[in-house]
Amino acid sequence: MKLTEAKAQFIASWGAFGSHWGINRTMAQIHALLMISPDPLTQDDIMEQLNISRGNVNMNIRELIDWALVDRVIVPGERKEYFSAEKDIWKVARLIVKERKKRELDPMLKLLDQLREVEGDKKDKNVKQFTDTVNGIKRFGEQADKMLEVLVKSDESWFIGSLMKFFK
Amino acid sequence: MKLTEAKAQFIASWGAFGSHWGINRTMAQIHALLMISPDPLTQDDIMEQLNISRGNVNMNIRELIDWALVDRVIVPGERKEYFSAEKDIWKVARLIVKERKKRELDPMLKLLDQLREVEGDKKDKNVKQFTDTVNGIKRFGEQADKMLEVLVKSDESWFIGSLMKFFK
């Protein structure tokens, strides 16, 4: 397979993959393009290579910078801004987990806490099933939260090393 | 908080939460409703409680059954079909991981395998960055795959127990 074709495939799949994981298609494609580019790119490079508009590139680049997946790079003597992606996939995973935990898991756990205090007769099976379900999810969520926290804070070698042993 | 209000909030949030996790909003809401219902419900019950059309309920219920998150229940002496959700949240998590691993991770790993064999000069920095990136993601994906496999196969007590110890 030729590099050009391989690149196109990689970018397309990373985009599709990302869109299942809470990252929008274009944002993931830009990230993919930057991950396989040895040098930083400008907005115009990205527009051209992905065939998307300037506004689109700009918004999604900003979002990627928010997630800390992409950095602005200053190239001395150049007027334009350049961008480069975090290429260490473990770091990428940690950044994504960190961001999604903050945006989704934490608010959900907070809500579940409130919902546990529903008023009503404990003997009513509707109340019972509701609180049982909410409590179950809360406990599960707390476990997940703890694990993810460790993952986010870990460095690869330690994490992989320990886990490899753990899972035999 | 009243039960009615709490239910509405739970269903709405579970729907929003699910939509970030590859499960469509309505599908997640139906699942939420069934999780907090002590008894199985009919399509009409679901239509009424969530204010959605018959066709919508039907399609999403079928999808939930595909995922094994919901079962058809036969109520003796009743013509209508009843549905009930898996309520053990650990089992729910395992079913979701299993399905998404099959649908997303496995195909991605297969693609990455192909992309590793891109032809071209290893000295070309474009080729080098491409293969380095693809290889990195492949190795990471393989690790993730192994872990998830263990998770999918595990039973809760063992998994939680071991992990609790592991993460102190």
Added chain:
DNA sequence: TAACTTTTTCAATCAATTTTGAAATTTCAG
């Protein structure tokens, strides 16, 4: 400061996904 380049914004448009609802099909009791 003025002239020019680059970045950002956002209303309008476009695309993709979801939802509806009525018709077709299936199921089943009598």
Added chain:
DNA sequence: CTGAAATTTCAAAATTGATTGAAAAAGTTA
């Protein structure tokens, strides 16, 4: 069988989310 009840299908409509592009703002140089 028959006919009413229940389920399924799917084209069209509605909704939601993504993208464009031109205008405004910000930044740079001389």
